[in-house]
Each structure stands twice: as C-alpha cells, then as structure tokens.
Amino acid sequence: MDIRKRRYALVIDSRKCINCKACAVACKAENEVAVGNTRNWINEDRQGEYPKLRIDFEPEQCHHCEHPSCVRVCPTGASWQRKDGIVLVAADDCIGCRYCMIACPYDARYFQEETGTVGKCTLCSHRIDKGNIPACVETCPSKVRVFGDLEDPTSRIHELLATRRYHVKEPQTGNGPQLYYLL
Amino acid sequence: MHEFNWGLLIVVYLFLGGLSAGLFFAAGLANYLEVDGRPAYPRIAQVGAWLAPWPVALGSGLLILDLGNWYRFYKLFMHFRWESPMSIGSWLLTLFTVLAFVYAFAWLPEAGRQKLFSKVPPAWKLVHRLNVDLSAHRKTLAMIGFPLSIGVGIYTGVLLGAVSARPFWNTNLVAQMFLFSALSSGAAALLLVLALDKKRPADQRDLKFLVWMDVIFISLELFIILPYLIHGQLSVLAVKQALTLILGGPYTLVFWVFFLGLGLLVPLGIEISELAPSLLKGQPFHGDRRLALTASGLVLMGGFLLRYIFVYAGQLSSFRQAGVLQ
Ligand code: SF4
Ligand code: SF4
Numbered sequence: 001m002d003i004r005k006r007r008y009a010l011v012i013d014s015r016k017c018i019n020c021k022a023c024a025v026a027c028k029a030e031n032e033v034a035v036g037n038t039r040n041w042i043n044e045d046r047q048g049e050y051p052k053l054r055i056d057f058e059p060e061q062c063h064h065c066e067h068p069s070c071v072r073v074c075p076t077g078a079s080w081q082r083k084d085g086i087v088l089v090a091a092d093d094c095i096g097c098r099y100c101m102i103a104c105p106y107d108a109r110y111f112q113e114e115t116g117t118v119g120k121c122t123l124c125s126h127r128i129d130k131g132n133i134p135a136c137v138e139t140c141p142s143k144v145r146v147f148g149d150l151e152d153p154t155s156r157i158h159e160l161l162a163t164r165r166y167h168v169k170e171p172q173t174g175n176g177p178q179l180y181y182l183l
Numbered sequence: 184m185h186e187f188n189w190g191l192l193i194v195v196y197l198f199l200g201g202l203s204a205g206l207f208f209a210a211g212l213a214n215y216l217e218v219d220g221r222p223a224y225p226r227i228a229q230v231g232a233w234l235a236p237w238p239v240a241l242g243s244g245l246l247i248l249d250l251g252n253w254y255r256f257y258k259l260f261m262h263f264r265w266e267s268p269m270s271i272g273s274w275l276l277t278l279f280t281v282l283a284f285v286y287a288f289a290w291l292p293e294a295g296r297q298k299l300f301s302k303v304p305p306a307w308k309l310v311h312r313l314n315v316d317l318s319a320h321r322k323t324l325a326m327i328g329f330p331l332s333i334g335v336g337i338y339t340g341v342l343l344g345a346v347s348a349r350p351f352w353n354t355n356l357v358a359q360m361f362l363f364s365a366l367s368s369g370a371a372a373l374l375l376v377l378a379l380d381k382k383r384p385a386d387q388r389d390l391k392f393l394v395w396m397d398v399i400f401i402s403l404e405l406f407i408i409l410p411y412l413i414h415g416q417l418s419v420l421a422v423k424q425a426l427t428l429i430l431g432g433p434y435t436l437v438f439w440v441f442f443l444g445l446g447l448l449v450p451l452g453i454e455i456s457e458l459a460p461s462l463l464k465g466q467p468f469h470g471d472r473r474l475a476l477t478a479s480g481l482v483l484m485g486g487f488l489l490r491y492i493f494v495y496a497g498q499l500s501s502f503r504q505a506g507v508l509q
Contacts, residue, residue, distance in 0.1 A: 076262055
C-alpha cells in the first residue's frame, strides 16, 4: 500500500488501564528518553475520599493531530508531519525556540536541556516503518492500547471505532487529535 | 507548578521590539508632519531616529541567546513559513532593524558622519562607499518605515495571539493591544529622554506633541483592554476561565494595580491634566518636567508589565483542567 493512503492512530480503552506504567517505561527504554522527560503518561482522575474512592486512569501522549498546531507555528519547519499522519521533530533543524511546546494544547512536548531541542512521541515511527507496532502498545499488559491504520478497513482500530462509542480530547482546539478513547 | 517555556527574556524582547516600533513611528511622524516645508518637530524626529534601532537590536540579540541552540538561529532565515508568526516576525524584525539603522544614519549631521568614517581604515574602500548623505531621503525612509514599524508592533502581539492552544491569548484583540502599547511606549520614551536632557531643555511644542500622542495611544489601548475583558467574559468557557488569571488569580494585582492603574490610568490622568489648560482655556501649554518624567516612566513600566502579564498568564491558560494549569 502506498504510504499516502495510511493514517496511523491509537485507540485507547482507558477503563482497562491499571496504572502499571509499563508503557511509559517501555517508551523510555525504546527511545532512550532522558531522565526527567516523558513522552507518554497516565492521567489520574480522583473522585471522592477513601473508602469511597474512585480513580480513573487514562494514558495520554502526543495525539498526532490531523492539523497539528505545533507544526503550524514552527518557524524553521523542524516540526513536521508525515503523510501517514505521524508528527515528528527534525532535531537538526530545531533551534529550541519552544514555540511548538506553547502551541500544543495537550502539552505533549518537552525540552531537552542537553541538546537544546524539543522532543516528543514519535509513535515509534522507526518500528512502524519496519512493520512493527509502537513499544507502548506492545508492552501494555491489559491491552489498553490498539495501534493501527485508519485507512485500512480490515484493521482492528477500524473495527473498534465502527462498533464502539469513543471520544477525542478537547476537539474544540481544532487540532483533530488522533488518540481515540473508547467510552 | 506548571513550567514556563517562555520567560523573562521573551518579555524583554517583546517590550524592546515594541519600543523600537513606537520610537520609529513617533520620530517618523515628527519628520513627516511639516510646517512651511520643514519637519514640524525636528528634535523629536532626530532623537527618535537615533534611538529607534537600538532596543530592537538588543532585544533580538537576547532572543537569540534564549534559544536552545542559539548558533542555529540562521535557520530562521533559511525558510519562510507564512503560517508561523515567528517566521514572518523574524523577517519583519530584520527588515525593520536594518531600515531603522539606515534611518538613524540618515539623521547623522555631516560632521558626525565624517567623524564616524574617519575611524574606518582607508583601505576598506567598500565601507567608505557607504559614506553618503541620505538626509534628502529621510521622508522616503520614514514612509517605508511606517508600515514596518506598525507591523513589528502588531507582530509582538500576534506571536501570542495566534496560539490557538492558549485561550488567554487567542483573541484578535491582543495584536492591537500590543500595537497601541508599543506606540505609546515610544512616545513616552521620547518624552522621558527630552525631559531628562537638562543641558538643552525641551521645547514646549515638542513636549506637547509627545504628550498628545501618548494620550491618544493610551486611550486607544484602553479601548482595546475593555472589550478584551468584556469579550472574554462573554466568550466560550475556556476563555472565561483563562481570564480568572487576572480576575482573582495570580496576576490580578499586577494587572489591575500596577499595569492598568499605575501604568495606564495614572499617566493618562497626568498627561490630560497637563493638556487641560491649553485645551479648555486656550492657555499656552506648559509642561512640568517632573510630571513628564513621572508619566513617561510609568507608561514604560506599564508597557513592560503588559508583556509580562501576557507572556506568563497566557502560558498558564489551557483548554484543559478548568482553563488554568496548576
Ligand atoms: S498533540 Fe501536540 S505535539 Fe502532538 S501533534 Fe498535536 S499539537 Fe503537535
Ligand atoms: S522548538 Fe524546534 S521544533 Fe519547536 S517550534 Fe522551535 S524550532 Fe520548531
């Protein structure tokens, strides 16, 4: 299949998340993320007090937006979007102005002090290009994360989004986020 | 605590960029307005022209040092990305800075220019070719510079206003607010410099011109801030929540007391009271030196604080977590 005809996305079934953070650890190991930075994280929503306590866990990372505001504001073109939707930073072109960090409504980017450049989730594009799935998806023990190609009608995420109810975060930003959370 | 990606250097940069734009505008206008075929306010035109390029040059230097990779700043000029305000702004700022330096040069008196070039080694022929008298072109240069200076003033606001992820910034009013603040700080800076010069006391006509200009720009700024607040209150939830940053949140005091009160209303009051006798009773304008110093100092402080509040508060505003990051 031609790369233009692909649109990678993640479907997330948060209710299965047990906050083990295996995804975050796997990401750090796979992508050699420096200490203090994180590409993916778990949001906690607490309601009530113990013993009447309820906590919802919800993994999050870069949404690989359809209309990424980070890419729009970047003055050098270092932040860019692949034809298959993955949003990346070309470190060699990044001047470290951090405009993209401010422009990301999901605060999904971080500044790397050592290199003076910005880092973010790559959806493990290096693995995807070899036909593998992202490290966080592979690791998750409770199968919260499903990776796939929205343009492929036979893919699992296609099926999930066709049959289950879901939402995306803050659609009002106009960014067209591509992390689909099942309800 | 949410980390600030942009800090004090950005505040200083936006302030200095705006200040230069305002200085150029005031100086250009003083040159452009004519009485009997000669510039109406030659001293303002000259002092303003000499001062205008420096703040923006300093500010841009600071900004480059603030980059994660300052030596890569040239990459800003390897691309033109019309969707990125920073990309457009870098080009605009460069053009404006170059023009402002040329304009300052055009205002050098003959003797000063010769003295400057006498320091250049005679072997540097190329440099000596630049030793030309541009004084006849001052008006043309000012004409080219007007749109550029207004562009720079607007750009300092658009840089923030165009960020759709930050509801505190994302309104079309921030650009005008920053523009009028920039123009007013330019007029105030000239007022300050003229009032400080004890050797050559300022002409009352010059003072009156600057005070007038400042009153107009402060008023325009107020007319933008008011709708900004009202519109924000009536806007979508995220914007309304973001406004709590200055309506009860951490930036309330500095916004209302130090910026709006001391930085705008007090100097506006002083300047109007200075103009009142000449306006109402037709008496000749008589500016008090100390009042001029106070008013202009306060205006400059207000201009700085406006950038400070917006840069910091804006970064805390968000579409998430009730509109304000902790
Ligand atoms: S989530 Fe943020 S960093 Fe990721 S593509 Fe969207 S705007 Fe860019
Ligand atoms: S920090 Fe780097 S990637 Fe982000 S906007 Fe600036 S140059 Fe682009």
